Amino acid sequence: xxxxxxxxxxxxxxxxxxxxxxxxxxxxxxxxxxxxxxxxxxxxxxxxxxxxxxxxxxxxxxxxxxxxxxxxxxxxxxxxxxxxxxxxxxxxxxxxxxxxxxxxxxxxxxxxxxxxxxxxxxxxxxxxxxxxxxxxxxxxxxxxxxxxxxxxxxxxxxxxxxxxxxxxxxxxxxxxxxxxxxxxxxxxxxxxxxxxxxxxxxxxxxxxxxxxxxxxxxxxxxxxxxxxxxxxxxxxxxxxxxxxxxxxxxxxxxxxxxxxxxxxxxxxxxxxxxxxxxxxxxxxxxxxxxxxxxxxxxxxxxxxxxxxxxxxxxxxxxxxxxxxxxxxxxxxxxxxxxxxxxxxxxxxxxxxxxxxxxxxxxxxxxxxxxxxxxxxxxxxxxxxxx
Amino acid sequence: xxxxxxxxxxxxxxxxxxxxxxxxxxxxxxxxxxxxxxxxxxxxxxxxxxxxxxxxxxxxxxxxxxxxxxxxxxxxxxxxxxxxxxxxxxxxxxxxxxxxxxxxxxxxxxxxxxxxxxxxxxxxxxxxxxxxxx
Numbered sequence: 001x002x003x004x005x006x007x008x009x010x011x012x013x014x015x016x017x018x019x020x021x022x023x024x025x026x027x028x029x030x031x032x033x034x035x036x037x038x039x040x041x042x043x044x045x046x047x048x049x050x051x052x053x054x055x056x057x058x059x060x061x062x063x064x065x066x067x068x069x070x071x072x073x074x075x076x077x078x079x080x081x082x083x084x085x086x087x088x089x090x091x092x093x094x095x096x097x098x099x100x101x102x103x104x105x106x107x108x109x110x111x112x113x114x115x116x117x118x119x120x121x122x123x124x125x126x127x128x129x130x131x132x133x134x135x136x137x138x139x140x141x142x143x144x145x146x147x148x149x150x151x152x153x154x155x156x157x158x159x160x161x162x163x164x165x166x167x168x169x170x171x172x173x174x175x176x177x178x179x180x181x182x183x184x185x186x187x188x189x190x191x192x193x194x195x196x197x198x199x200x201x202x203x204x205x206x207x208x209x210x211x212x213x214x215x216x217x218x219x220x221x222x223x224x225x226x227x228x229x230x231x232x233x234x235x236x237x238x239x240x241x242x243x244x245x246x247x248x249x250x251x252x253x254x255x256x257x258x259x260x261x262x263x264x265x266x267x268x269x270x271x272x273x274x275x276x277x278x279x280x281x282x283x284x285x286x287x288x289x290x291x292x293x294x295x296x297x298x299x300x301x302x303x304x305x306x307x308x309x310x311x312x313x314x315x316x317x318x319x320x321x322x323x324x325x326x327x328x329x330x331x332x333x334x335x336x337x338x339x340x341x342x343x344x345x346x347x348x349x350x351x352x353x354x355x356x357x358x359x360x361x362x363x364x365x366x367x368x369x370x371x372x373x374x375x376x377x378x379x380x381x382x383x384x385x386x
Numbered sequence: 387x388x389x390x391x392x393x394x395x396x397x398x399x400x401x402x403x404x405x406x407x408x409x410x411x412x413x414x415x416x417x418x419x420x421x422x423x424x425x426x427x428x429x430x431x432x433x434x435x436x437x438x439x440x441x442x443x444x445x446x447x448x449x450x451x452x453x454x455x456x457x458x459x460x461x462x463x464x465x466x467x468x469x470x471x472x473x474x475x476x477x478x479x480x481x482x483x484x485x486x487x488x489x490x491x492x493x494x495x496x497x498x499x500x501x502x503x504x505x506x507x508x509x510x511x512x513x514x515x516x517x518x519x520x
Contacts, residue, residue, distance in 0.1 A: 088419060098422075154474045180462040209511070216474065
């Protein structure tokens with residue numbers, strides 16, 4: 001856990017530095033994980049822990065994502081979430097695409113390429129109906145998710161073939177060369193050509209960039225529409241002493257889960273996605289009591305566009321384990337809209353109860369504001385010659 | 387692009403010395419984040435532009451031997467190494483790509499791009515241009 005915190009702090013620092021850099025505001029960031037909808041482990045995974053798993057098959061997956069979810073109404077705890085792809089973080093940052101493809105022949109690399117790790121810190125505790133002195137407790141959350149099939153990966157065969165076809169297009173390479181004096185009858189004509197050259201080059205560059213962008217997006221859609229994904233996830237959250245802890249406060253696990261999530265449907269154009277999920281859950285309802293253990297199923301439907309996401313989720317327990325005595329059901333409806341640059345606002349409803357009608361009866365609204373940024377992996381550049 | 391790029395350069399080569407020229411393209415160094423790069427070498431030969439496509443994605447280092455008629459038979463011409471760079475992860479990339487035009491008589495000209503693709507930008511070019519004069 002200490003190591004996890006160290007990673008969080010390290011990447012927070014990197015993020016803070018990245019924000020200060022001149023180009024931080026110019027990145028065309030469109031919240032890869034939560035707006036694309038694809039490849040997220042959904043259907044009832046703990047919202048704060050791993051509700052929005054980043055996955056490389058996402059057309060704009062992250063090295064690391066920094067997210068600050070603030071719950072204005074009763075939307076849950078304010079949390080600071082970090083997600084990253086372990087392969088990019090450990091090996092991919094120094095590799096070219098064909099090298100990552102080659103590494104995929106080893107199964108461990110493949111799983112690392114197709115997985116996401118989520119770490120989160122929140123103030124207070126997740127216990128419902130209990131209030132503690134501010135700062136007494138904090139919650140640490142961690143989750144990992146891997147796509148077992150791996151067909152949707154950006155390093156997979158389907159995406160790679162599509163990418164080759166995008167880059168092979170000869171029209172991408174029509175950047176004009178510099179004007180040569182001998183090709184012009186007069187100095188004046190040559191000077192004009194020299195003056196016009198930068199603009200012509202820039203036009204060709206922008207045309208090519210646009211073609212490549214469309215190509216990459218289209219590849220991601222094709223791959224998603226033609227394959228399915230099975231995610232296996234594990235995670236948990238721990239209540240820990242906060243900054244103003246009192247004597248005797250210790251670390252206690254509050255929730256643990258293991259889940260298998262199957263993406264049933266993922267239409268490329270409409271970005272509609274349905275997922276079915278089976279989970280084993282361990283949860284402590286209040287401090288000091290034994291953990292309840294049960295199995296549940298979840299179903300989730302999401303619709304995503306670049307600036308908007310709607311998701312509906314429901315879970316229902318079907319088997320109680322050991323001495324657990326209550327049944328559980330939950331419903332969640334959430335929307336997210338991109339406001340500007342790195343900010344989104346989310347409005348949602350959520351309710352939990354013993355069964356579905358109870359859960360619907362317990363529904364309360366939530367409003368969350370999210371900030372996302374992409375921490376950069378900072379590596380000093382070699383000093384160029386000259 | 388950073389100020390200390392050298393994206394273009396002029397090299398004086400006698401016409402007789404232009405056969406057997408090579409482009410030595412180094413492996414990029416820096417934060418690559420698994421970008422995909424494809425190289426196309428183009429040039430202007432005696433008033434006519436021509437291009438040489440490379441089939442596989444670039445993994446570098448690579449030495450491209452230019453066909454003997456590739457450098458201009460005319461007094462002036464140019465050779466251009468163009469990399470299309472696609473950022474499949476969207477995480478951005480920051481690296482240096484170097485290329486050198488090397489002539490059999492020992493003349494050479496090194497160019498480089500201190501390439502910076504911001505996160506989310508998805509694609510861009512590296513374009514190194516050697517202008518050849520007599």
